[in-house]
Amino acid sequence: MTIIVSIIIPAYNAEATLGETLQSVAAQSFDAWECLIVDDKSTDDTADLANQWCKRDPRFRLIKAPKNFGGPAGPRNLGIEAAQGAYLAFLDSDDIWHRDKLRLQLASMKEACAEFSATGRRNFTKKPNLDDVNTHMPQKWIGIDKMLRKNRIATSSVMVSRGLMDDFRFNEARDFHAVEDFDCWLRILTHGHQCLRLEAPLLAYRHVAGQISGNKIAMARKFSHVLNNYRDHKGSSLGAKKMVYFCTYVWLSIWERVIWRLTD
Numbered sequence: 001m002t003i004i005v006s007i008i009i010p011a012y013n014a015e016a017t018l019g020e021t022l023q024s025v026a027a028q029s030f031d032a033w034e035c036l037i038v039d040d041k042s043t044d045d046t047a048d049l050a051n052q053w054c055k056r057d058p059r060f061r062l063i064k065a066p067k068n069f070g071g072p073a074g075p076r077n078l079g080i081e082a083a084q085g086a087y088l089a090f091l092d093s094d095d096i097w098h099r100d101k102l103r104l105q106l107a108s109m110k111e112a113c114a115e116f117s118a119t120g121r122r123n124f125t126k127k128p129n130l131d132d133v134n135t136h137m138p139q140k141w142i143g144i145d146k147m148l149r150k151n152r153i154a155t156s157s158v159m160v161s162r163g164l165m166d167d168f169r170f171n172e173a174r175d176f177h178a179v180e181d182f183d184c185w186l187r188i189l190t191h192g193h194q195c196l197r198l199e200a201p202l203l204a205y206r207h208v209a210g211q212i213s214g215n216k217i218a219m220a221r222k223f224s225h226v227l228n229n230y231r232d233h234k235g236s237s238l239g240a241k242k243m244v245y246f247c248t249y250v251w252l253s254i255w256e257r258v259i260w261r262l263t264d
Contacts, residue, residue: 004032005087005102008079010072012040014093015049017206022053024096030103035060036082038075041068073170073180080165088165095156096204098130105159105198108139114196115164116188119157121203128204137199144189149248153195155181157203164193179222190233223249
């Protein structure tokens with residue numbers, strides 16, 4: 001079978017959630033994929049669980065990181081190097097996909113001649129519910145200006161052409177931990193590419209107490225760090241625009257938290 005999509009899952013001490021994540025991969029209506037589970041030196045039974053799935057379905061492959069990277073950037077980069085597909089899809093070890101996610105996203109990318117795409121998402125804490133998703137929702141393009149105001153691309157929803165991703169990697173520096181994905185997407189958009197976003201929530205994003213992405217103050221500092229280090233295609237910094245983008249991010253984050261509490 002020709003591998004069209006390589007799915008890359010970084011996993012660290014993920015035995016409690018990894019099985020459900022891999023089940024959502026196995027249930028995909030599009031089946032020309034491989035799934036690379038990159039174990040980041042877990043101290044629990046993550047690797048053993050991944051091995052069980054590899055024995056059950058040869059499309060799953062376990063890659064053991066040579067060291068603990070302390071974040072998903074390094075494992076994702078290892079997965080990119082090992083991937084065989086023409087497209088790469090990223091999925092975190094605690095998130096869930098709609099069964100038609102790969103099929104719909106790939107078809108939309110081909111129709112729009114897009115090299116970079118993402119989908120909408122739903123947050124969940126206990127049980128994901130994607131059964132009633134309207135898969136016919138509109139699409140839109142995300143450019144650099146929108147992304148500088150707020151990260152609108154959920155990493156577990158991303159699909160990107162292998163040719164494009166060969167020119168970019170996730171920043172493994174510790175001070176980019178939790179925003180290495182945002183930094184990577186910014187660099188792609190800065191180099192003239194846009195992201196095709198399918199508004200349909202084909203991703204169920206697990207909200208876990210204590211995760212850094214849920215700490216708005218910590219994430220605001222991380223966001224500011226990315227803005228400080230951002231350079232456009234000419235090598236210029238944001239200058240005074242940084243404050244505008246940062247204030248917009250804070251406002252949108254507060255509004256998002258209000259919506260989350262109303263709908264949780």
